[in-house]
Amino acid sequence: MDLAYIPSPSTGVLHLGPVPLRGYAFxxxxxxxxxxWYGNRRWLARGGKAxxxxxxxxxxxxxxxxxxxxxxxITDYQLYFSEGENWVDAFKIWEGGLGIWGAIAFGAxxxxxxxxxxxxxxxxxxxxxxxxxxxxxxIGRWGNWFNQELYGxxxxxxxALRISEGPNREAGLYHPTFLYESxxxxxxxxxxxxxxxxxxxxxxxxxxxxxxxxxxxxxWIEYMRVDEAHHLLGxxxxxxxxxxxxVLAVTYIVVxxxxxxxxxxxxxxxxLADRAKADAAGAKAAKADAATADAPxxxxxxxxxxxxxxxxxxxxxxxxxxxxxxx
Numbered sequence: 001m002d003l004a005y006i007p008s009p010s011t012g013v014l015h016l017g018p019v020p021l022r023g024y025a026f027x028x029x030x031x032x033x034x035x036x037w038y039g040n041r042r043w044l045a046r047g048g049k050a051x052x053x054x055x056x057x058x059x060x061x062x063x064x065x066x067x068x069x070x071x072x073x074i075t076d077y078q079l080y081f082s083e084g085e086n087w088v089d090a091f092k093i094w095e096g097g098l099g100i101w102g103a104i105a106f107g108a109x110x111x112x113x114x115x116x117x118x119x120x121x122x123x124x125x126x127x128x129x130x131x132x133x134x135x136x137x138x139i140g141r142w143g144n145w146f147n148q149e150l151y152g153x154x155x156x157x158x159x160a161l162r163i164s165e166g167p168n169r170e171a172g173l174y175h176p177t178f179l180y181e182s183x184x185x186x187x188x189x190x191x192x193x194x195x196x197x198x199x200x201x202x203x204x205x206x207x208x209x210x211x212x213x214x215x216x217x218x219x220w221i222e223y224m225r226v227d228e229a230h231h232l233l234g235x236x237x238x239x240x241x242x243x244x245x246x247v248l249a250v251t252y253i254v255v256x257x258x259x260x261x262x263x264x265x266x267x268x269x270x271x272l273a274d275r276a277k278a279d280a281a282g283a284k285a286a287k288a289d290a291a292t293a294d295a296p297x298x299x300x301x302x303x304x305x306x307x308x309x310x311x312x313x314x315x316x317x318x319x320x321x322x323x324x325x326x327x
Contacts, residue, residue, distance in 0.1 A: 004158040006176055012146040022094045023146030031136030032061055039129035046128055048120075048268040056114030056125060060107045067106020071099030075230060075237060096147040100137065100218075101241055104211075123204030124267040127196070130210040134189035137214075141185070144178040152177040152224035168228075177221050184217035202263030203256050208249045215246035 014021045040053040073080060073090045076097070080090040089095070108126070115122045144150040151161050152175025161176035163169055191213055196206045219242040223235075230237045 005160045005162045005173055006179070007162050008148045008164060009146055010164075012148075024096050024143035025094050027140050027143035027146070028098075031139040032057070034139060035129060035132035035136035038132040038135060042128040042131070043125075043267070046124065046264075046267045047271060048128070049271055052118065052120065052268060053125075053129060055118070056111055056120070059110040059114035061110070063110030063113075064103040064107030065093070065098070067109075068098035068100065068103030069093050070106070071102025072097040075099065076228075078228075096144065096149050098140075100214075101238075101245070104133075119269055120267065121264065123207070124202070124264050126204050126207035127201060128267075130207040131189040131192045131196075134185045134192065134210055134214065138182045138185035138189070141178045141182040145176075150178050150225060150227060151175060152180075152221075153226050174226070175224055177224050180224075181217065181221050184221065185214065188213040188217065200263045203260045205253050205256055208252045208256070212246050212249035212253070215242040215249065218242045219246070 009023065012023045014023065014026075036054050036057050039057075040050065043053050044050060069090075079085060079097075080087050108122075111125060112122050115125050141150075145161075148163050148166060148169065151163055154172055155175050156173060157175075159176060159179070160173035161179070163172060163174055165171040188210055192206055192210045195201060195209055201209065219239055222238045222242065225236070232240055
């Protein structure tokens with residue numbers, strides 16, 4: 001008898017009247033919202049403009065979704081193009097299947113396009129959104145819980161995940177690797193936030209730290225999974241990918257810190273242009289006020305001698321004269 005375990009939802013679709021709300025898609029959407037919201041806060045703290053992160057995300061998010069889906073379909077092509085499978089299912093992204101490696105790579109291309117259009121350095125933008133991406137991944141992994149996928153080996157631990165019978169899965173208790181990765185991503189986000197404040201990371205190093213830390217966790221979590229995957233030299237393909245990307249990220253941190261130490265002073269040139277315009281307008285207004293104050297008419301109006309009859313003694317003298325006449 002199992003005394004404790006994590007239950008799985010009976011369905012991955014919730015219906016709001018006639019509108020189906022898929023848990024996987026809902027988690028992705030919430031994750032994107034959190035990433036943009038928190039990224040905007042960090043961008044403002046770095047001296048950027050409000051709304052810039054969202055404008056660039058309009059490019060990055062669609063590219064990321066396409067890249068994530070392509071990576072999944074290419075690395076798990078047998079699920080869609082082998083005998084008895086329907087290739088149309090490759091387009092059903094709501095049923096799950098996004099490869100983070102493809103999502104980050106293609107998302108970076110979309111972000112680069114958006115940054116180019118606004119004259120913003122991509123590394124500075126990447127540093128600002130890095131923790132938000134980790135938080136988004138932590139939320140997005142719960143979409144796998146709705147779909148009862150990406151679980152690990154069988155276990156009898158109290159936090160085991162109960163999986164029900166279904167296509168390509170057997171009922172039982174398994175390691176909740178989706179939960180492990182979700183918690184790991186939260187830890188990665190907090191690590192990047194702390195390191196960025198402590199060491200003032202710049203020129204893409206905060207993003208590289210996020211990538212390296214995520215890969216370190218993804219390697220051991222991937223090793224626990226039991227779903228079908230391609231293997232190379234005895235290791236799952238995603239494990240090798242995590243190792244290679246980890247090495248590249250650490251190398252970037254080391255080389256970048258030597259070539260470009262410190263942090264960017266300006267992350268959005270448009271902010272400086274707006275400040276220059278505001279300063280120019282203020283100086284022009286101050287000059288106009290000074291010219292008005294120095295004008296001859298203004299001096300005459302401001303220094304005209306007072307009429308003795310209108311002084312404070314005037315009314316008293318007049319009242320004394322009136323009393324003398326009456327007497």
